[in-house]
Amino acid sequence: MASRYSSVYNSGNPHEANSNYWRTASFSSTYTKSSLPRERCPYKALQCLTSFYNAKIITVEPVIFLFMFAYYFYKVVFELYVFNRLGQETIQEHNEYNITTFNHCLTTQDINNFTWTNSSSTPPGNTVETRLAHLTLIVGVTARLPSAVTTLIFGPISDRFGRKPTLIISLVGMLLNSIVAIVIVLYTENIYFFILGAGLRGMCGGIAGIFTACYSYIADVSSKKWLIVRLGLLEAMTFAAGTLSLVTAGVWTQLNNCSFGPLVWVTLGCMVVAIPYTLFLLPESQDKEDIKEEKRPKPQAGPKALLRGLQIFFGRGYPRCKLWLLLLVMIVTILNTTGTMAIITLFLLHDPIEWTPIHIGGYLATSEMMHGLALVVVLPFLVCMGIKDSLIAIIGLILSIGANVSLGFADKTWQIYTIGAILSVDALILPGVKAMMTKTVQPVDHGALFSFVSAAQVLASVLGFAVFVPVYTTSLAIDWYHASGLSFLIMAALYGCMLPIMMVVWCLQRREESAPPPSPQSPPHMITSPSITSPPRLTGEHEKLFTHVQSELGQDILERRSLFGSFGASTELERSCQSSRSGSFRSYY
Template identity: 25%
Template sequence: MAYTRTAKLSGGWLDVVFRSEGWLDTSVFSMSMQLPLNAQYLWERISEDVGYNGSRQSGCSNRSAAPDPLEEQVQILTAKWNLYISLAGFSVGLLTVPLLGAWSDLAGRRPVLILTNLGMVVQTVVYLVVMYLKLPVAYFLLGKGLSGLTGDFTALLAACFAYVADVSDKESRTFRVAILEACLGLSGMVASISGGKWLQAQGYINPFWMVLSTSLAAALYTYLFVHESVRTDPSAKLFTTRHHRAVWRLFSTGGRGDAAAERLHRCKLWLYTLCFFVVVGVHFGCRDLYVLYVLTSPLCWGPYLIGIGAAAQNLAFLTSLLGLKALQCCLEESWVALLGLASNITGQIVISIAGTTQLMFTGYGLSFLSMAVTPVVRSKLSKLVDPSEQACVESLCFLVGSSVFNSLYPATLGFMKGFPFLFAAGVLLVPAAIITGLQCLERRNHRDVVVS
């Protein structure tokens, strides 16, 4: 049973939220610095293996030149290894995250937060060994799999949002979740810019030592400064199927009450879950491709420009927070989510046809409100289910999103390089239609209640 420690902290709920942002900022800094570096390292190692010597620069200077078949081979192999590494982590996490979610409800949020950060430490150690010894990139699968055993970034996010849900009420939850997501953007911007510049100056090794130290710092910060938000049960068991059974009962039977209310509850639960699934799946699926997309012709970005581009993506977390706060004054949450989806769709369409740096950054800019969708949907779901039960869906989002987009990219490279982003724009029409329909239904039900 969750309870709030707000009264015991000076500064009230704001102090609690900023304490939670402290460990999240550090963890996200580590993850945000690591992701672009991983993709670029894979590109370079695979280029060496196939004998590609960087002739992509000629393709950038001559846009009418025929595509380099060796460059296409490197792109395909890099996308496939991105997929394999993602599967190694998310497939394991799909089994462990629900266990950790259930365990955190009883044993506390802090043990899960410490465990996931230590798992990312182990992953980074494996990556450093691969880089120092020039081992095959297949060993990255081992590092990602070991991190997946501790829940990886999925469990970390789930525990963070569950923590915020523990210390907030339903009325303010959407904005507090948005604040937490804005922290993702702020730390991601700093990590992306510094990581790109650092890579350009010193190579891969030193930035990965920074990733290792920040993950250790996040675990230490949690242990020393983060207050527990739930009443702990010393007898709580990690290996239990209780949570899996609870999730199955939740989605198969819905809520309690009369049959009509139960059907409505179950319908809303499934539809909002589908919205969450699509939006988060598209976000993480496209995120895996951005570096590879700009690394090759016709854009041919270097490490520093890739870092700036990643920072521009993360800026959407901050602009979405400001937009959400401003729009909530005059619009209902569902309409704010629809504006966020429109922003995301427009940005993906522009990115899909971007052949210049200016057009690519225009696509990033048009996505300025794209991250306003997830706080709204998370808030809607948190009113229907326990926050930790969203972890199962989120793990599946990462797994499916990464699988679909990393498979789609090499399959469509021959006829349209940006097709995955165009596909993402089309898929986002599904949650837009669902949210519109549910909002109209809720307004109709509200009018019926008022009339009666």
């Protein structure tokens, strides 16, 4: 090392010597691809698999797919099972039929044909639908409200102990829910035991917990350029799982004549696959060595860690105005998308559309597929075109406004499908908003951030059902040809209110990018008299860090960057090394 310093400081100009010193401290002048030692592993296939595993290119995508497939499949089976179970019990009460004599799927008309008499004021089939709606609401609230609370705890904990424990806890909750459902179906237990399964799933994190862990994991291992794409792919896994599970559950139930015994094992099987994958095949995203060596701040411990997500939005240290604006856009987007899911079936059944249930099922599956294609095809294309995250969200808002207005006045089949294809671009809003949130906070707070965001997302989804279902039923009383589409016009107005907010965020982002970088300052030992003739010495912690980065970390980072580019993992240490290759080691000091 002394010979290197002496060769650098042969110049008589001390300022030139200082500049040369920092220039030679970069990786670009110290290591090249040809100077790296050869890989010791003689098997190239194993070497490629090992590098692929370490690069974290395919990570939590299979986990979120299996979880959401199990969730949607369970939802369909739960609703159909409860409806048929209540229908059979109602028929048995009015006629002395045995419950097991019905080996086909019941409809509301079947229940009325067996039970309804002129003396009864309300058709029994409608009563069954009302009881199913009430139980569905209770199960949904029981699962979502605890998950909104527990995710505020699991998020900050995952910042300290890793993302895998949170993932496993959420998967175990779904596993317990599946076991409860199996017991209810196979042993014909009380249907209100479904509330117990929903409570267990919610206390283990539920959907909010799994999304918190997955979003935080992706934020840990992705570079800034490709973060929005990987978040979009994560959302695409949700839509793909929803499409496949809705079609599979409906067709399988119909072919099986509503015999639910084999169907309830599907969710359990998904969790049996997902849990071992998470335990043994999924690498941890957190670099614990960095935390131990204090190369980034440690997450808070103790009671403060439980509310770290709230501190990010209410405390100091981050641009709270920008975070709150982005959170508001996210809440309105969830509100509208959930409201659309809640009323779209009723809207398509009502005049002037009046579709059949089979036609509606095909449209819903097509809509889910179009949302997935928007995230897999359109989103990466926009990123490759160099469009910023804020502009991608703005594009999604503008197209969503036009699509909702058109849907409110649609009355033909071709219009519904065309508008549905355009409306699928609302899937671009959430990845753009979440990517901007992630880039606003430090990596050490990703788990806390997404815990608060997921909790808000769950509450917004509950609010979407509570708001738009009454709005839709009330609008039907209006004497207007397009009264059933009034809810979509309200959604378009809400999106329109969010458009100026995203324009403000876009202006803030442009101002941050155009701001001049802070003037570089020399380390204390470099501020010396112009008459200096001897090179500065790195002592103590500085020299130890200099040697550690060059000898131990530079090789692995350069190899992985050259093999997989910037699409793979991007930890805080890699970003620091990338900065050092373009300049100096001053970021470490």
